[in-house]
Amino acid sequence: MLFNSLPFLFFFPAVVICYYLIPQKYRYLWLLFCSYFFYACQEQSFTVLLMISTVITWSAGRLVYNAKSLWYKKLYVAVGFFLNLFILFYFKYSGLIFMLTGRKEGINLMLPAGISFYTFQSLSYIMDCYREEVKPENNILKYALFVSFFPCILSGPIERSKNFLPRIGKEVKWDSIRIKEGLFLMLWGYFLKMVIVSRLDILVDQVYGGGRPVGETVLYRGIPMLIAMFAYSFYIYCDFAGYSFIAIGAARILGFDVMRNFRQPYLAVSVADFWRRWHISLSTWFRDYLYIPLGGGRKGTLRRYINIIIVFGVSGIWHGATLNFLIWGLLHGIYQVVGYMLLPVRRRLSDKLFSKGHERIEKILNMLFTYVCVSVAWMFFREKDLSLVIDQIGRTFSGIRLTELIDGTLFDLGLGVNNLVFVIASLLILITVDLICEKKDCEIYSIFNTAPVWIRWGFYYILFIMILFSTNLSTREFLYQGF
Secondary structure, three states, X not given: OOOOOHHHHHHHHHHHHHHHHOOHHHHHHHHHHHHHHHHHHHHHHHHHHHHHHHHHHHHHHHHHXXXXXXXXXXXXXXXXXXXXXXXXXXXXXXXXXXXXOOOOOOOOOOOOOOHHHHHHHHHHHHHHHHOOOOOOOOOHHHXXXXXXXXXXXXXXXXXXXXXXXXXXXXXXXXXXXXXXXXXXXHHHHHHHHHHXXXXXXXXXXHHHHHOOOEOOEOOOOOHHHHHHHHHHHHHHHHHHHHHHHHHHHHHHHXXXXXXXXXXXXXXXXXXXXXXXXXXXXXXXXXXXXXXXXXXXXXXXXXXXXXXXXXXXXXXXXXHOOOHXXXXXXXXXXXXXXXXXXXXXXXXXXXXXXXXXXXXXXXXXXXXXXXXXXXXHHHHHHHXXXXXXXXXXXXXXXXXXXXXXXXXXXXXXXXXXXXXXXXXXXXXXXXXXXHHHHHHHOOOHHHHHHOOOHHHHHHHHHHHHHHHHOOOOOOOOOOHHHHO
8 A cells, every 4th residue: 555546545534534533542552553554555474574573672672771780781782783683684685695695696585665664763762762862662552653653664754762652642632733734745745756756757767768778879868868867866856755745744644743854955055964954864863873873073084984984885785785775875975075075175265266245156056066966876876787877977978969958859758748848847846845945944834824825725726736637647656665
């Protein structure tokens, strides 16, 4: 059962209606049942695995918090981490390990849905108990809801126990403002997925699929490849942010304030700034539970750089057990290290090239440079065949003819005239909304809370109509459900 499927459109209203009808003290049991039902619709055979992980981390949290000595605390943390990471590594990385140890073919195991997300969420609970930032949850069923909460289990956001667990069991009244905000977040998420992603998917597949070398002939290079590169960067943004908005909106309707996961990432002025805006729940997880324990930036400049490389290397491997993901992660780490190393030079150049009052021009140039760097890195994220990625990068930045922007080439990239105009208009809406959110430093729904009724409802209707016009397009499952 996917967010962008017909069954979910019946499932979610039924969950909400029953949730507000049943007595408060039984609501968490209803959500737990619905969460396991939702998960079983994806991976029925792996529901037991979810239960095992839940029991292990719940027990470890209690043992860690109540341990009588620091030695025992560390022992229980180590055992809890080992057992959960063993499960994750077995299903996600065993094929790679077998190949690296000499077997000609690795073993192929089906990856349990959401395992990367709920494993990290569970591990953070153990660490929070170790640091005594939370008290262990006595009710294993309430803890099970924290691990399996259906809006977040497949692709996050990776919620923190100290934010989520206290909300379970608290009285939640029907709040029309909160419901409206949740519904709008869900509408915006569906707009990103069904309107933008469904069309960019066609363009990207056309260019990268048709652009493969056939003998000595190359079908695409230059402008079409540049457009595909930038299209894929928006594809992955709209796909993952779309899921996050739907998840956050659904949680808000049920009375849970889930962590914000995206904050206008393509308006970042550096790669480090990008990671403060992109997949925030994961980047802050790595900051709090890996980067800081490694020493962060407290042990000298060299150690700081090494820690950054380690964190982003691990981030790459977290996404997948292939070399392209590792390169993608390391590339982001290298971007940041080089950026910090060149910071004095950049500041001197800035003082010389941009006089006072021209800070906005400098900011725009930094945004564009960061966006290009991130977009190039996404090419490694998309394609496992490294030789093909190198070939694609070469064809992207060679043979550029600006006349292809106006000679009709754009209409031959799989979308045709109508869909191309439609997706350009949709992207302009996205960019405009992101710019307004950035300027006002607010959540997207806050823009419309004080807007005149005709503007607010006009925007809702426009989004809804654009979604209806997109239901005939083939929409794949959300990309991050594969991690």
